[in-house]
Amino acid sequence: MSDSISTLKAKGLPADALAFIESLPADQGSQLADAVLAAVATKDTRVEKAMNNALNVVPGPFRRPVKKMLFG
Amino acid sequence: MHIETQAELLKLSRLLESEENTLDFLDGQDLGQVAAFRNTVSAFFYAQHQDSYQRLAGISKLVPTGASAKLATSVLGSVLAAGIASELPADRAIKLADKLPDDFLAKLCIHLEPSQSRDLLAAMPDKIVARVAQTLLAMDEHITLARFVAVIKPSALAAITATVDSGEAMVKIALYLEDKSKLNTLLELLSEDQQRATVKAATEHELWPAVLSLNGHVNTDLRGQLGNMVADQGEAVLSHLIEVASEQRLWTNLLQAVNAMDNAHQQNIVNLETLRQATVVESLISTVAEEGSWDELLDLLPLMDQAHLTPALEVLTGAQAASLAQALEKAHDSKLLGLFGHLPDSAVAGMAEAIKTNAASQWQAFAGRNGDAHEIEALKAAIG
Numbered sequence: 001m002s003d004s005i006s007t008l009k010a011k012g013l014p015a016d017a018l019a020f021i022e023s024l025p026a027d028q029g030s031q032l033a034d035a036v037l038a039a040v041a042t043k044d045t046r047v048e049k050a051m052n053n054a055l056n057v058v059p060g061p062f063r064r065p066v067k068k069m070l071f072g
Numbered sequence: 073m074h075i076e077t078q079a080e081l082l083k084l085s086r087l088l089e090s091e092e093n094t095l096d097f098l099d100g101q102d103l104g105q106v107a108a109f110r111n112t113v114s115a116f117f118y119a120q121h122q123d124s125y126q127r128l129a130g131i132s133k134l135v136p137t138g139a140s141a142k143l144a145t146s147v148l149g150s151v152l153a154a155g156i157a158s159e160l161p162a163d164r165a166i167k168l169a170d171k172l173p174d175d176f177l178a179k180l181c182i183h184l185e186p187s188q189s190r191d192l193l194a195a196m197p198d199k200i201v202a203r204v205a206q207t208l209l210a211m212d213e214h215i216t217l218a219r220f221v222a223v224i225k226p227s228a229l230a231a232i233t234a235t236v237d238s239g240e241a242m243v244k245i246a247l248y249l250e251d252k253s254k255l256n257t258l259l260e261l262l263s264e265d266q267q268r269a270t271v272k273a274a275t276e277h278e279l280w281p282a283v284l285s286l287n288g289h290v291n292t293d294l295r296g297q298l299g300n301m302v303a304d305q306g307e308a309v310l311s312h313l314i315e316v317a318s319e320q321r322l323w324t325n326l327l328q329a330v331n332a333m334d335n336a337h338q339q340n341i342v343n344l345e346t347l348r349q350a351t352v353v354e355s356l357i358s359t360v361a362e363e364g365s366w367d368e369l370l371d372l373l374p375l376m377d378q379a380h381l382t383p384a385l386e387v388l389t390g391a392q393a394a395s396l397a398q399a400l401e402k403a404h405d406s407k408l409l410g411l412f413g414h415l416p417d418s419a420v421a422g423m424a425e426a427i428k429t430n431a432a433s434q435w436q437a438f439a440g441r442n443g444d445a446h447e448i449e450a451l452k453a454a455i456g
Contacts, residue, residue: 050149
């Protein structure tokens with residue numbers, strides 16, 4: 001099993017999607033898993049950046065409660 | 073690559089934010105499985121950030137709608153706003169949508185997760201949907217518009233289709249529909265002028281593979297209506313259509329379309345010069361054998377004149393003679409009788425020989441079922 005497939009499994013990609021990837025020839029499965037993983041990373045970065053941006057526009061006195069709402 | 077495969081891989085590459093064609097290695101995979109994979113991955117991506125979307129939606133609920141709209145456009149961006157919109161109560165999301173600029177709202181719609189946004193889109197007022205649809209059309213966002221077709225209210229769909237004046241857009245939206253059973257609804261909403269524009273666009277924009285492929289999903293009435301419009305386009309277009317069917321192995325779809333046309337158009341098409349070429353006829357018959365669409369073919373062969381029927385029979389009893397066994401097993405007897413009853417005298421001996429060599433037992437069974445049929449008297453005598 002390629003590293004990307006293991007990572008996707010650890011991240012909770014549903015079993016049917018993993019089964020599809022694993023049904024492909026090994027090189028194609030790895031290529032598809034890499035593409036899914038790259039998309040996860042892109043989307044993670046985008047969300048994190050937007051959350052931080054959202055926090056930056058909140059007026060100072062409200063920043064702490066909003067930060068708590070956003071990041072727990 | 074088959075046009076429906078191209079469409080599916082384009083949808084997947086968009087979801088994965090990868091370059092077009094980078095997933096071409098998936099060509100040949102079952103399309104239903106690829107679509108199911110895409111839907112699962114899309115829902116997985118959404119679930120990865122659902123908690124963040126819910127938190128941001130929580131903030132949005134605390135501030136006035138105008139301020140939320142400003143936050144969305146200036147800070148969050150359309151991708152994140154799409155996730156948040158799916159976590160807002162529909163009435164709040166609709167109020168927010170009304171405050172957002174059309175181009176932002178259109179971009180937001182591109183990123184909505186289908187399974188999470190169904191209720192929201194279904195509740196969206198017609199005027200907002202129509203506005204966004206116009207912007208999406210201008211952006212050539214046919215994949216997103218196709219997603220709309222499946223979930224928006226019938227009244228909103230009617231409002232959108234009334235304003236679509238691009239035949240190319242109609243074909244592409246139809247091609248990208250997730251649920252092709254919606255195709256009939258969509259096409260029935262088009263005026264005759266719009267339907268003609270769609271057919272014309274197929275020629276002008278090289279969209280015949282898409283149109284032929286989609287033809288397999290529409291009901292017989294529409295297939296006939298559109299087929300007649302295609303046939304009205306003239307010999308050059310029809311010959312090109314046959315070339316496309318041959319290249320993309322879309323013969324069954326083409327045969328279904330021709331079968332639904334009126335008789336005069338059928339006669340014109342089956343007697344086109346292109347159909348006298350052995351390579352074209354071989355492609356036709358091998359595809360029919362592969363897909364078991366004998367009934368569709370056999371209905372049309374008797375409409376061929378002698379000059380066209382002869383080369384077709386030469387292929388059927390020559391290069392493709394092995395497929396006769398399957399034809400005798402799979403086709404309806406009435407269709408086979410139609411062909412055998414129409415055989416020119418000069419072709420009977422060749423057909424008899426091909427059957428004896430390739431389909432003796434299938435012929436025996438067929439002849440046994442149709443012992444009294446006058447259409448096969450000459451063939452029976454020749455086979456012995």
